[in-house]
Amino acid sequence: MNLLIGRATVDDLAQADALIREAADWLIQKGEPLWGPNETSHEELVRVAREGELVLGRLQDETIACMFLHNEDRLFWPQVALGEAFYIHRLAVKRKYAGRGFAHAMLDWAVQEARAKGRPFLRLDCEPRTKLLALYKSAGYVRIDPAPIQVGEHFVVRHEKRV
Numbered sequence: 001m002n003l004l005i006g007r008a009t010v011d012d013l014a015q016a017d018a019l020i021r022e023a024a025d026w027l028i029q030k031g032e033p034l035w036g037p038n039e040t041s042h043e044e045l046v047r048v049a050r051e052g053e054l055v056l057g058r059l060q061d062e063t064i065a066c067m068f069l070h071n072e073d074r075l076f077w078p079q080v081a082l083g084e085a086f087y088i089h090r091l092a093v094k095r096k097y098a099g100r101g102f103a104h105a106m107l108d109w110a111v112q113e114a115r116a117k118g119r120p121f122l123r124l125d126c127e128p129r130t131k132l133l134a135l136y137k138s139a140g141y142v143r144i145d146p147a148p149i150q151v152g153e154h155f156v157v158r159h160e161k162r163v
Contacts, residue, residue: 005055005058005109007055008049008055009054020066023095026095055106055110065091065103066090067088067091068087068088073089076125080123084119085121085160086119087124088123093106104138121163122141123158123159125159128148128155139161140161141161145158
Protein backbone atom coordinates (compact mmCIF):
# COMPACT_ATOMS: atom_id res chain seq x y z
CA MET A 1 0.00 0.00 0.00
CA ASN A 2 1.25 3.44 -0.92
CA LEU A 3 1.10 6.24 1.59
CA LEU A 4 -0.24 9.42 -0.02
CA ILE A 5 1.39 12.38 1.70
CA GLY A 6 0.57 16.04 1.34
CA ARG A 7 -0.13 19.30 3.04
CA ALA A 8 -3.46 19.43 4.80
CA THR A 9 -6.06 22.13 5.32
CA VAL A 10 -8.39 23.12 8.13
CA ASP A 11 -10.86 20.61 6.65
CA ASP A 12 -8.49 17.86 7.81
CA LEU A 13 -8.30 18.97 11.44
CA ALA A 14 -10.49 16.24 12.92
CA GLN A 15 -8.30 13.44 11.53
CA ALA A 16 -5.06 15.15 12.56
CA ASP A 17 -6.40 15.96 16.01
CA ALA A 18 -7.50 12.36 16.60
CA LEU A 19 -4.14 11.01 15.47
CA ILE A 20 -2.08 13.38 17.63
CA ARG A 21 -4.27 12.72 20.65
CA GLU A 22 -4.01 8.96 20.13
CA ALA A 23 -0.20 9.22 20.10
CA ALA A 24 -0.12 11.56 23.10
CA ASP A 25 -2.49 9.34 25.12
CA TRP A 26 -0.50 6.20 24.24
CA LEU A 27 2.71 7.83 25.48
CA ILE A 28 1.01 8.94 28.70
CA GLN A 29 -0.27 5.39 29.28
CA LYS A 30 3.29 4.11 28.80
CA GLY A 31 4.48 6.59 31.43
CA GLU A 32 6.41 8.55 28.81
CA PRO A 33 4.41 11.74 28.20
CA LEU A 34 5.84 13.79 25.36
CA TRP A 35 3.54 16.63 24.38
CA GLY A 36 1.86 18.89 26.90
CA PRO A 37 -1.72 20.16 26.58
CA ASN A 38 -0.62 23.43 24.99
CA GLU A 39 1.29 21.46 22.35
CA THR A 40 -1.75 19.37 21.38
CA SER A 41 -4.41 22.06 21.63
CA HIS A 42 -7.02 22.51 18.94
CA GLU A 43 -6.00 26.16 18.59
CA GLU A 44 -2.41 25.18 17.83
CA LEU A 45 -3.59 22.66 15.25
CA VAL A 46 -5.82 25.27 13.57
CA ARG A 47 -2.90 27.71 13.43
CA VAL A 48 -0.58 25.10 11.90
CA ALA A 49 -3.17 24.09 9.30
CA ARG A 50 -3.88 27.71 8.35
CA GLU A 51 -0.14 28.31 7.93
CA GLY A 52 0.03 25.34 5.54
CA GLU A 53 2.38 23.48 7.90
CA LEU A 54 0.22 20.43 8.63
CA VAL A 55 1.18 17.32 6.66
CA LEU A 56 -0.90 14.14 6.57
CA GLY A 57 -0.21 10.64 5.31
CA ARG A 58 -3.17 8.61 4.08
CA LEU A 59 -3.79 5.01 3.12
CA GLN A 60 -6.84 5.09 0.89
CA ASP A 61 -9.31 7.21 2.95
CA GLU A 62 -7.68 6.71 6.34
CA THR A 63 -5.32 9.29 7.85
CA ILE A 64 -2.56 7.24 9.45
CA ALA A 65 0.33 9.69 9.92
CA CYS A 66 0.93 13.36 10.48
CA MET A 67 3.62 15.89 11.17
CA PHE A 68 4.08 19.61 11.36
CA LEU A 69 6.54 21.01 8.84
CA HIS A 70 7.21 24.51 10.13
CA ASN A 71 8.81 27.24 8.08
CA GLU A 72 10.72 28.51 11.13
CA ASP A 73 11.46 27.45 14.70
CA ARG A 74 13.00 30.32 16.63
CA LEU A 75 12.35 28.62 20.01
CA PHE A 76 14.54 25.56 19.46
CA TRP A 77 16.80 27.02 16.75
CA PRO A 78 17.33 30.70 17.65
CA GLN A 79 20.80 31.08 16.09
CA VAL A 80 20.17 29.81 12.55
CA ALA A 81 19.49 31.82 9.41
CA LEU A 82 15.87 32.34 8.49
CA GLY A 83 14.58 30.40 5.51
CA GLU A 84 17.33 27.79 5.32
CA ALA A 85 15.35 24.86 6.74
CA PHE A 86 12.01 23.29 7.45
CA TYR A 87 11.41 22.12 11.03
CA ILE A 88 9.68 18.87 11.84
CA HIS A 89 7.43 18.54 14.89
CA ARG A 90 4.64 16.21 16.04
CA LEU A 91 5.54 13.28 13.81
CA ALA A 92 2.97 10.62 14.69
CA VAL A 93 1.73 7.36 13.21
CA LYS A 94 -1.47 5.59 14.22
CA ARG A 95 -0.61 2.80 16.60
CA LYS A 96 -2.07 0.05 14.43
CA TYR A 97 0.35 1.09 11.65
CA ALA A 98 3.45 1.52 13.84
CA GLY A 99 6.62 -0.24 12.79
CA ARG A 100 5.74 -0.41 9.09
CA GLY A 101 8.03 2.36 7.84
CA PHE A 102 5.44 5.12 7.66
CA ALA A 103 7.46 7.48 9.89
CA HIS A 104 10.34 7.09 7.43
CA ALA A 105 7.97 7.74 4.53
CA MET A 106 6.87 11.01 6.17
CA LEU A 107 10.50 12.02 6.74
CA ASP A 108 11.38 11.14 3.13
CA TRP A 109 8.49 13.30 1.92
CA ALA A 110 9.87 16.20 3.97
CA VAL A 111 13.22 15.80 2.19
CA GLN A 112 11.52 16.11 -1.19
CA GLU A 113 9.53 19.12 0.00
CA ALA A 114 12.66 20.87 1.30
CA ARG A 115 14.45 20.26 -2.00
CA ALA A 116 11.47 21.53 -3.99
CA LYS A 117 11.31 24.71 -1.91
CA GLY A 118 15.08 25.34 -1.95
CA ARG A 119 15.66 24.69 1.73
CA PRO A 120 19.04 23.00 2.25
CA PHE A 121 18.22 21.56 5.69
CA LEU A 122 15.57 19.73 7.65
CA ARG A 123 15.79 20.16 11.40
CA LEU A 124 14.04 18.69 14.39
CA ASP A 125 14.36 18.27 18.10
CA CYS A 126 13.37 15.32 20.22
CA GLU A 127 13.56 14.18 23.78
CA PRO A 128 16.57 11.90 24.31
CA ARG A 129 14.63 8.65 24.05
CA THR A 130 16.36 5.65 22.58
CA LYS A 131 13.71 4.86 19.95
CA LEU A 132 13.40 8.46 18.80
CA LEU A 133 17.15 8.90 18.53
CA ALA A 134 17.42 5.63 16.57
CA LEU A 135 14.59 6.64 14.21
CA TYR A 136 16.18 9.94 13.29
CA LYS A 137 19.67 8.46 12.98
CA SER A 138 18.34 5.74 10.65
CA ALA A 139 16.70 8.47 8.54
CA GLY A 140 20.04 10.24 8.09
CA TYR A 141 19.70 13.01 10.67
CA VAL A 142 22.87 14.16 12.40
CA ARG A 143 22.77 14.90 16.10
CA ILE A 144 23.79 18.51 16.74
CA ASP A 145 23.81 18.56 20.53
CA PRO A 146 26.23 16.17 22.27
CA ALA A 147 24.09 16.36 25.39
CA PRO A 148 20.43 17.34 25.82
CA ILE A 149 19.74 21.06 26.07
CA GLN A 150 16.87 22.63 27.97
CA VAL A 151 14.33 24.65 26.00
CA GLY A 152 11.45 25.76 28.18
CA GLU A 153 10.25 22.72 30.09
CA HIS A 154 11.78 20.24 27.63
CA PHE A 155 15.19 18.63 27.49
CA VAL A 156 15.89 17.92 23.84
CA VAL A 157 18.51 16.86 21.37
CA ARG A 158 18.51 18.75 18.09
CA HIS A 159 19.16 17.04 14.76
CA GLU A 160 19.55 18.21 11.19
CA LYS A 161 19.78 16.70 7.77
CA ARG A 162 21.30 18.32 4.70
CA VAL A 163 18.98 17.65 1.78
